[in-house]
Amino acid sequence: MxxxxxxxxxxxxxxxxxxxxxxxxxxxxxxxxxxxxxxxxxxxxxxxxxxxxxxxxxxxxxxxxxxxxxxxxxxxxxxxxxxxxxxxxxxxxxxxxxxxxxxGNGFPLEMLKGKDLLFIAGGIGLAPVRSLINFCLDRSGDYGRMQVIYGARTPADLCFKEDLFQNWPSQGLEVNVTVDQGDENWSGPVGFVPSYLEELNPEPEGKIVVVCGPPLMIKFTIQSLDKLKFEHKAVVTTLEKRMKCGIGKCGRCNLGSTYVCLDGPVFTLAQLDQMPVEL
Amino acid sequence: MKAINSILIPQFLDALARETAVLAPVKNGGDVYFRPWQPGAEIQWEQNSLLPPKNALFPQTEVLYKYELQGQDGEIHEENPGAEPQIIFGLRNCDLQSINLLDKTFLSGDYVDPFYQARRKNTVLIVFNCHQPQLTCFCTSLGVDPQGGEGADLVLYELEREPAVKSVMLYETGRELGMEAKTGKGEEILKKYRDFFSDFGKKPRPFTSCTLHFKTEGLAEKLRKMFEHPIWADISRRCLACGVCTYICPTCHCFDIQGKNAGDQGYKYRCWDSCMFSDYTLMAGGHDPRPTKRERFRNRFLHKLAYFMERYGEFLCTGCGRCLAKCPANIDISYVVKKVKEAEINAR
Amino acid sequence: MNIDIGENIKTQAQTLLEKGEVRCFIGFEKGQFPFHSPPAFIDKAEQAGQLVWDDFCIANLSKYLINFSHLEGKIGLVVKGCDSRGIIRLIQDNQVSREKLVIIGVPCRGMKDASRAAAGMEEITTLPLAEKCTGCLYPNPIVYDVLIGEKVDASPKQRFKRVEEIEKLGLDEKYAYWSKEFARCIRCYACRNICPACNCRSCYLDQHRVNWNGKAVDVAENVNFNLTRAIHVAGRCIECGECERACPVGVPIMAVNRKIIRDINSLFGSYEAGVDLEDKPPLDWYRAEDPDGFR
CATH class of the missing domain: 2.40.30.10 (Translation factors)
Known part of the structure; x- marks a missing residue:
């Protein structure tokens, strides 16, 4: 009592x-x-x-x-x-x-160790990937060759320009930037990320891919990665959902029995293939 | 074994309520609601409550924190999750099981919900065993024992070989009801209020059986292969996408966090939310991963019958039958189960 | 009689589907219990046998038409008097067009109150008339292509009885009455979702802003919600009573709706919503001879 x-x-x-x-x-x-x-x-x-x-x-x-x-x-x-x-x-x-x-779980750091890394991002999708890029650059001995493929709508919409064009290249990162639509000052590639990716034609051997961007960009990038013969267990992405609690209780961010806020937001494509996915 | 005469129940509740808040199923108009017990109230024995006692542990609306703003500056004042002791009297085993399921959500894993935990720790559960189901009951199909008392502090039950009578008679004539403590808290109540109880040797009256029954073997496994099945578009056509089923369900626990502001101060509250609502998964910018009622409906039933099972090992349904009784379009979980069982799995 | 009507509906649906005149036929079928006859959506002629007509075909099928607004081809459906007013409502609100509908009208003697049977309080044979049917003014369909069965006389009882009872209360008593009734509201929005007049593409309730009518359940928010909902359908409520039937906690929603109907009739002249396609709802427009001018 x-x-x-x-x-x-x-x-x-x-x-x-x-x-x-x-x-x-x-x-x-x-x-x-x-x-x-x-x-x-x-x-x-x-x-x-x-x-x-x-x-x-x-x-x-x-x-x-x-x-x-x-x-x-x-x-x-x-x-x-x-x-x-x-x-x-x-x-x-x-x-x-x-x-x-x-x-959330963050990127699978153990899985990335010793591998070549290919970071693919679109628009604001570079924000989460950037945390990983900087982390890996700080420990570059732990990783192989690193490459970034990044796209935005226009040159003005490119995020983190200082990183893209100065900091990262100076630290040995290969940075490939494309825009959907150029302007008078833009001399770089023009086109969507998936077609640019196919044009660059990276070798899947020994490589882990980290993809982040708007849902459509991710969808078509995955199709391109499939064409390039990347295995789904070697492709990592980070998802976005409406969230309220952040601790796996309020319900809304689930993919099947998985809560994106708690068990994600980072998943390999191989994991997503096993889930009922609503993106 | 202890027994209490039904005539004494109101006095017993009066005595309990003098020290602790007591919630009991009482008549309110034509319906039964859990309401704070007041002397003179009438217990409704026959029918289960219209709404489950979920609100007593997980209120529909509760303030999480208050804030003050001063220009750019601001302060947060966290609400104390301290809960007053309460006794929930007369809940049925289906609703008792729903509390066990809410425990899994709110008390397990790395994050414990302090509001729920405070209420739960300060709550005594006195369950009233069922002896006869209502038309809409199907708890036994979901593995709930209507006389199980699992998780209760005290169990109240009718006795064998006493004729079954209607509630009013039960009061007027007076009849012995068995009472058994399941926990230390229950023992304490039996001891403290021992004047109400006598020793009694009769066995509990057995449960008849639910008229509504289905087998759940293999259900979660089958559903796992049915995500893209046309059944979801088909059954959900009738659905009005309102929140009746979710808000009267004892196990639904999704919530939203919203705010209220008045000048330079305000508060954030947590409130029930429904997965059937159009804003539930809608993201800033307008993208919605579940854009139509087909996806929302599918998620609701897969959560109950497959996802919760995968995560916590149990169905998120206790067979209380409230959705059968209240869905304005007569959609209910047993109907969905029936359709799922009939469905051909290859028809992807 | 009912059996004949049921058979007739089946035949109509089957023929319409067979000939390809409709893409889908909306009627009623038997549910889990004898006292449940939920909406049925029939896509194939061979499924038409599922359709029934009995004392429990209570749902207003017109609301479902908004789910078919993008469908190419026609929809067939069964309507009672109240349902047909719902169709007029939706046509007037530009939600559906008459040309896309094949309407099978059935005069209705009133449906039975299944909620009492579900609660085990009453045998199916002795169930009273559903509350929503007691004040019915239009038991016969107003718009239809085919009419099945004989027209019945309207015998509305107590249309404004509850309104009058509440009007007799003092101001404080009224406030106490409605506070108590609205306090029970659990904000499931069944009343909104079932209402043919609630057909906004995006409802004000689904917006998120601090201090907007949020999801908090307290008397103030509940009163705000219930009254806003009523005002939003003012002059457009067709009195099908579905809101009150759908309400799981028994809020007397039709008392609010009928109070507004009575006030509109006394302020703007007699008007019945969903009865005449050409007659615009009084709150939808202004005419110089309005009995109640701008003040």
Missing amino acids: PASAEKIQLVNPLVPEKGKIIKVLRETPDVKTFHVTTAKGKPFVPMPGQLAMLSLFNIGEAMFSVTSQGERHLEFSIKKTGLLTDALHEADEGQTIGIRGPY
């Missing part, structure tokens, strides 16, 4: 920690990178490909991948696409923000 409420000491995983936006960088007309910190410094130490819930208290909350991290902060590159992201794009440095995480 409980005479009074039993005291239970718990941290509620659904309640964010108070953080602050300390820096805002414009990447493209509709993508900005936000540096977020908390009173204790870096909110948490994410592994590449992991996620965080960001919230503006009077607007809403949504899941974003961590694109990079510093000594005392995390970086999120966010495209303006809805209520929350519209408001975030209006926010200035100093804005208080809710943050909770890290969520």
